[in-house]
Structures are given as structure tokens and as C-alpha cells.
Amino acid sequence: MSSVQEQTGTAAGSSPPMSLRPSRPRHVEKVIHLGLILAALVSVATTVGIVLSFVPPNVEFFRQVPPLDFLTGTTWTPQFTPAAFGVLPLVSATLLITLLAMVVAAPLGLATALHLSEYARPRLRRVLKPLLEVLAGIPTVVFGFFALEFVTPLLRTILDPIFGGETPEIFNALSAALVMGVMIIPTIASLSEDAMAAVPNSLRQGAYALGSSKRQVSTKVVIPAALSGIVAAFVLGISRAVGETMIVAIAAGQRPNLSWNPLEGMQTMTGFIAAIGQGDVPVGSLGYDTIFAVGLLLFVATFLMNIFSIRLVRRFREVYE
Amino acid sequence: MKSSIVSRSTATVSLLLGTALVLAACGGSNGASGSSKSGGSLSGSVRVDGSSTVAPLSTVAAEAFQEAEPGVKVTVGTSGTGGGFEKFCNGETDISDASRPIKDKEKAACAAKGITYDEFTVALDALTVVVNKQNTWAKCLTVDQLKKMWEPGSKVANWNQIDPSFPDEPLKLFGAGTDSGTFDYFTAAINGKEGASRTDYSPSEDDNITVTGVAGSKGGLGYFGFSYFEENADKLTAVQVDGGGGCVAPSKEAAQDGSYKPLSRPLFIYPSAAALKRPEVLGFVEYYVENNEKIADEALFIPLNAEQEKALQAKLEALKAKTGS
Numbered sequence: 001m002s003s004v005q006e007q008t009g010t011a012a013g014s015s016p017p018m019s020l021r022p023s024r025p026r027h028v029e030k031v032i033h034l035g036l037i038l039a040a041l042v043s044v045a046t047t048v049g050i051v052l053s054f055v056p057p058n059v060e061f062f063r064q065v066p067p068l069d070f071l072t073g074t075t076w077t078p079q080f081t082p083a084a085f086g087v088l089p090l091v092s093a094t095l096l097i098t099l100l101a102m103v104v105a106a107p108l109g110l111a112t113a114l115h116l117s118e119y120a121r122p123r124l125r126r127v128l129k130p131l132l133e134v135l136a137g138i139p140t141v142v143f144g145f146f147a148l149e150f151v152t153p154l155l156r157t158i159l160d161p162i163f164g165g166e167t168p169e170i171f172n173a174l175s176a177a178l179v180m181g182v183m184i185i186p187t188i189a190s191l192s193e194d195a196m197a198a199v200p201n202s203l204r205q206g207a208y209a210l211g212s213s214k215r216q217v218s219t220k221v222v223i224p225a226a227l228s229g230i231v232a233a234f235v236l237g238i239s240r241a242v243g244e245t246m247i248v249a250i251a252a253g254q255r256p257n258l259s260w261n262p263l264e265g266m267q268t269m270t271g272f273i274a275a276i277g278q279g280d281v282p283v284g285s286l287g288y289d290t291i292f293a294v295g296l297l298l299f300v301a302t303f304l305m306n307i308f309s310i311r312l313v314r315r316f317r318e319v320y321e
Numbered sequence: 322m323k324s325s326i327v328s329r330s331t332a333t334v335s336l337l338l339g340t341a342l343v344l345a346a347c348g349g350s351n352g353a354s355g356s357s358k359s360g361g362s363l364s365g366s367v368r369v370d371g372s373s374t375v376a377p378l379s380t381v382a383a384e385a386f387q388e389a390e391p392g393v394k395v396t397v398g399t400s401g402t403g404g405g406f407e408k409f410c411n412g413e414t415d416i417s418d419a420s421r422p423i424k425d426k427e428k429a430a431c432a433a434k435g436i437t438y439d440e441f442t443v444a445l446d447a448l449t450v451v452v453n454k455q456n457t458w459a460k461c462l463t464v465d466q467l468k469k470m471w472e473p474g475s476k477v478a479n480w481n482q483i484d485p486s487f488p489d490e491p492l493k494l495f496g497a498g499t500d501s502g503t504f505d506y507f508t509a510a511i512n513g514k515e516g517a518s519r520t521d522y523s524p525s526e527d528d529n530i531t532v533t534g535v536a537g538s539k540g541g542l543g544y545f546g547f548s549y550f551e552e553n554a555d556k557l558t559a560v561q562v563d564g565g566g567g568c569v570a571p572s573k574e575a576a577q578d579g580s581y582k583p584l585s586r587p588l589f590i591y592p593s594a595a596a597l598k599r600p601e602v603l604g605f606v607e608y609y610v611e612n613n614e615k616i617a618d619e620a621l622f623i624p625l626n627a628e629q630e631k632a633l634q635a636k637l638e639a640l641k642a643k644t645g646s
């Protein structure tokens with residue numbers, strides 16, 4: 001309203017210049033603006049709060065356990081006497097399971113995304129996409145029991161004839177990693193597909209016009225163009241794998257084990273936190289502070305990974321008009 | 322136009338559904354506590370926590386008690402005997418389940434907070450050593466053999482290291498976590514010192530994980546309370562233990578007459594004096610003790626022998642006299 005008046009004023013050339021501010025202050029707008037800022041700040045405040053809550057137990061922990069022993073020690077027995085606080089068995093288990101899960105999830109997720117984006121007919125796409133969402137909606141504790149009760153016996157029927165004896169152990173990293181990979185597929189597929197859909201059609205059409213096959217368009221045009229989004233999807237998948245608790249707590253075992261053999265049971269960082277949480281150590285004791293030390297390690301790892309992914313995405317990002 | 326009509330009716334229907342669900346949820350709980358079952362005069366809540374070995378027994382007692390007294394809510398937790406005492410001596414629970422007597426350190430902690438308590442032996446347990454159903458060679462193990470397997474720093478990784486006549490089968494160990502009274506008792510009885518144990522086995526506060534572990538590993542061996550074995554007798558085999566007097570299998574009789582050495586042990590509940598002042602807690606403890614044989618039978622636990630039963634009832638009479646109920 002006021003800008004129209006402004007224009008007519010200048011057009012007429014006779015009225016004095018008017019302010020662009022609204023004639024009546026709009027309090028509701030200000031309130032809504034404030035409310036939205038507060039809502040956004042809740043996330044920031046929660047993150048800051050979590051970081052701050054980590055500080056006292058960690059100060060206490062590292063006062064009693066030298067950080068070098070913590071980060072480089074290979075025996076993890078914080079509950080027994082004598083207690084050892086070398087976190088490497090937990091870290092190696094987390095790394096191994098994450099790696100195996102990504103070996104499953106990355107190709108399958110990317111292939112699913114490619115299929116949905118480039119190859120699938122609209123009718124098939126309408127069926128496949130919701131099914132993918134259903135897979136994403138299954139609770140992780142269900143995945144955990146699926147790994148323990150179905151995947152492990154299945155692995156045993158496959159691997160026993162080859163390796164002899166009972167392979168793998170009842171609690172093992174391989175079952176957990178395979179199921180975790182399946183759990184991450186929807187995340188990677190969904191984000192990769194969004195990245196591929198954002199590639200302008202003109203690029204594809206140009207390639208087709210030059211006589212490329214669908215495979216060449218997919219691998220040489222679409223994927224490189226969507227690369228930053230795909231990399232972001234992978235990093236998000238890795239973050240999920242590192243932080244996943246229930247599947248490893250149920251299926252991977254409770255025994256800290258510094259080993260690269262996925263057929264053995266091993267306890268991950270998240271599995272340790274879950275196990276101790278169930279056992280109820282006294283608050284304020286060294287055992288209690290150990291949970292926070294491992295939690296801090298997890299937090300730092302995922303934080304660094306997120307920063308790395310942002311940098312990577314920014315480097316690879318191709319902006320189209 | 323059409324979208325606003327559809328959205329309005331959807332909103333109404335969902336509001337009605339939501340209200341119905343809320344009413345059903347609230348109505349249900351009100352109905353249960355408001356029903357006039359005979360003898361239901363108490364109300365309140367009783368918090369029980371502690372040993373995962375004793376928990377099945379306390380759960381059966383709680384369920385039976387809540388049928389007689391619907392106004393009382395009894396919750397049974399499984400933080401382990403040690404974890405339970407931590408909470409108990411902090412005043413957070415009313416009754417502590419324990420699969421071993423209270424330690425001096427815990428007594429001091431309770432005294433520091435001014436918490437006094439009573440000790441009731443409510444059942445017996447035959448701490449059972451279990452192996453996989455396919456394990457046909459280890460029918461009886463001596464205490465020395467068990468010690469060789471479980472002592473701190475033990476490097477035994479194969480059954481044939483225990484006894485050369487055993488086959489070449491990797492030994493997979495599962496057991497109780499360090500907060501567990503079962504852990505304390507087993508290490509004290511077998512290794513001679515409470516808390517002394519090798520560390521490279523699969524520990525868990527949840528005995529069901531031990532069941533899964535041993536049942537899924539041919540060379541598996543684990544230990545937990547007798548009731549867990551009885552419930553999973555189709556998946557596991559109990560090993561006879563030779564404590565110096567020949568091989569004895571864990572059983573009700575062997576625990577009651579003390580022949581299952583050294584792994585038969587009493588199970589306790591520790592109600593705090595402050596909690597016993599509340600009628601619902603006192604009522605629960607009285608019910609528990611008076612019906613302890615029935616409860617033990619139902620929970621597949623080993624009831625006390627005649628002598629211990631007499632001592633227990635005498636203790637209850639003393640408590641009743643003290644509280645004047």
C-alpha cells in the first residue's frame with residue numbers, strides 16, 4: 001500500500017517523500033519472527049548444551065587416565081580390576097563395522113538411486129520409492145534381532161562348509177555390518193537421488209543428442225554432475241553407521257576385541273555405551289566417566305566427518321544456472 | 322473450496338479418534354485401580370531393584386501381590402546386585418534384590434545416608450555352569466578346572482587345555498558383568514577372590530544374552546542362576562560341579578541340603594526400614610515372605626529347606642511385632 005502511495009506521490013511530483021515503513025506497526029510479524037528464531041536456536045542450544053555436559057565428566061576422567069593411554073592403549077577393561085582404558089578395541093570395531101556396512105550400502109544405494117532417477121519407468125518408480133521409505137522406517141532394534149536370529153544362522157550355513165567349525169561366532173561383526181548396510185541404503189539412495197534429480201535435464205538431453213547411450217549419460221554426465229550430493233550422502237551414511245547403537249549392541253557382541261576378523265564378536269564404542277547404560281554404574285565414578293570419554297570420542301569423530309564433508313561438497317559443487 | 326471441506330472433516334475425525342484413544346488409556350488405568358477386589362485396601366508404589374538373578378523371583382511375587390492388592394504398583398529393576406545397592410543406599414529404592422550378602426563398603430554407604438534395613442533370605446540358588454547342548458564331553462568339571470578357565474590372566478582358549486581327553490574345540494566364555502552379584506559370588510567361590518576374573522569373555526548384566534551366547538556356540542560355557550537354566554533347559558546342558566565331594570548336578574535337593582558345593586547360595590531381599598514404615602511396602606514384604614515357597618515354585622527357583630524356612634518365618638514375626646502390624 002505504502003509503496004504504491006510512494007510511487008504515485010513521486011509521479012505526481014507534488015507530495016513530500018513518504019517513509020517506507022508500514023503506517024501501523026505489525027506486532028504479530030515481529031512475534032512470529034522471534035518465535036521462529038527461538039525455534040532455530042533450540043537446535044543450537046541443545047548442541048551447545050550437550051558439549052557443555054560432556055566437559056565435567058571428561059575433565060574428571062582425563063585427570064585419572066592419561067589421554068595417550070586412552071587413545072593408544074589396546075586393552076579395554078574399565079569395569080574389571082585392574083582396569084585398563086585403551087580405547088583402540090572399540091575404535092577398531094566401529095571402523096570395521098562401518099567399513100563393511102558402507103561396502104554394502106554405497107554400491108547398492110547408488111545403484112538404487114541411479115535406477116530410480118534414470119532408468120525406472122514412472123509406474124515402477126511410484127512403487128519402489130515408498131518401499132524404500134518403508135525400509136527406512138523399520139526400527140533399528142528390529143534390525144538388530146534380524147541380524148542375530150536370521151543373518152547369523154544364514155551365514156553359518158554358508159560359511160561352515162568353507163571354514164569348518166562354527167563360523168561365524170554367535171555374536172559377530174559381519175552380521176551386524178551387513179544388516180547395518182541394508183539399513184543405510186535408504187539414506188544414501190534418497191539423498192543421491194535428490195542430487196541426481198537436481199542435475200538439469202539440458203545436460204542429459206545434450207548428451208543424448210550427441211548419441212550417448214543411457215549408461216554413458218548416467219556414468220559420464222549425471223553422476224559427475226551430482227557428485228557433491230552423492231559424496232554428502234555417503235558421508236551421512238558413514239555418520240549413521242558410526243553412531244548406530246542397537247544393531248551392534250544386539251548382534252555384534254559385548255566383548256572388546258582388537259581384531260580385523262569380522263567373523264568374531266566385538267564391541268563397538270556405541271555398544272559399550274549401551275551395555276554400561278544397562279548395567280548401572282554409580283554416578284560420578286570412573287566407570288561412569290568412561291561413558292562420557294567414549295561419547296566425546298564419538299562426538300569428535302562425527303563432528304570432524306561433518307566438517308570434512310562440508311568442505312568436500314563445497315569443492316565438488318557445480319552450480320548450474 | 323473442496324480442500325477446506327475435506328481438511329475440516331479430517332480434522333474433526335482425527336480429533337475424535339485422538340480423544341477416544343486418550344479416554345480409553347485413562348479409563349483403563351482408572352478402572353483397574355478402582356475395581357473393588359476383595360482385600361485390596363493398600364495403595365502406593367514399591368520400587369524393587371538389584372540382582373538379575375533374584376529379579377524373576379521378585380517379579381512373580383510382585384505380580385501375585387498386585388493381583389491381591391490392585392492399588393499398589395510394584396516395579397522390579399535389574400541393575401545388578403552392586404548397582405541395586407548403590408541405588409538402595411542412596412534412598413532411591415525401597416527393596417534391594419541381592420544374590421550375595423551386602424558388602425562392608427555398601428553397609429558403610431548405607432550408614433552414611435542413615436539407611437537401615439532388614440535382610441531376608443527368600444530362596445536358594447544353585448549357580449549353574451552351562452554348556453551347549455552339543456557339548457557331550459564336559460559332563461563334570463572340578464572347581465580347579467573352572468578356576469583354570471576363569472582366573473585372572475587365564476589364557477585357556479581351547480577345551481583340550483582343560484583336560485587332554487576333551488576334543489579340540491575353541492572355548493567361548495560368556496558370563497555375568499561386573500555389577501552382578503552372580504559375578505561376585507562365582508569369582509569368590511571359584512577363583513577365591515571376589516571380583517577376580519579373566520577379562521576376555523563376553524560379559525553381560527542381562528543373563529539372557531549369556532543364554533543366547535552359549536546356546537549358539539558349540540564350545541560355549543557360561544554361568545548364571547538356576548532359574549535361567551531351568552527356563553532354557555531345552556537349549557543348554559548343566560555341568561555337574563565337583564567341589565571336593567564328587568560330581569553334583571545343580572538341583573533343588575542338592576542346593577537345599579548343601580551338597581552342591583561351592584555354588585549353592587542364598588538369595589536375599591533387603592527392605593529399608595524407612596520403606597517398611599509405608600503399609601504398601603510392609604504388605605509386599607509380608608506377602609513375599611509368607612508365600613515364599615509358592616513364589617519360588619512358580620518362578621522355578623529353589624525354595625528354602627525346612628530349617629531355613631523356620632528361621633525366615635521367625636524373622637517375619639519379629640518384624641511384625643516391631644511394626645505392630
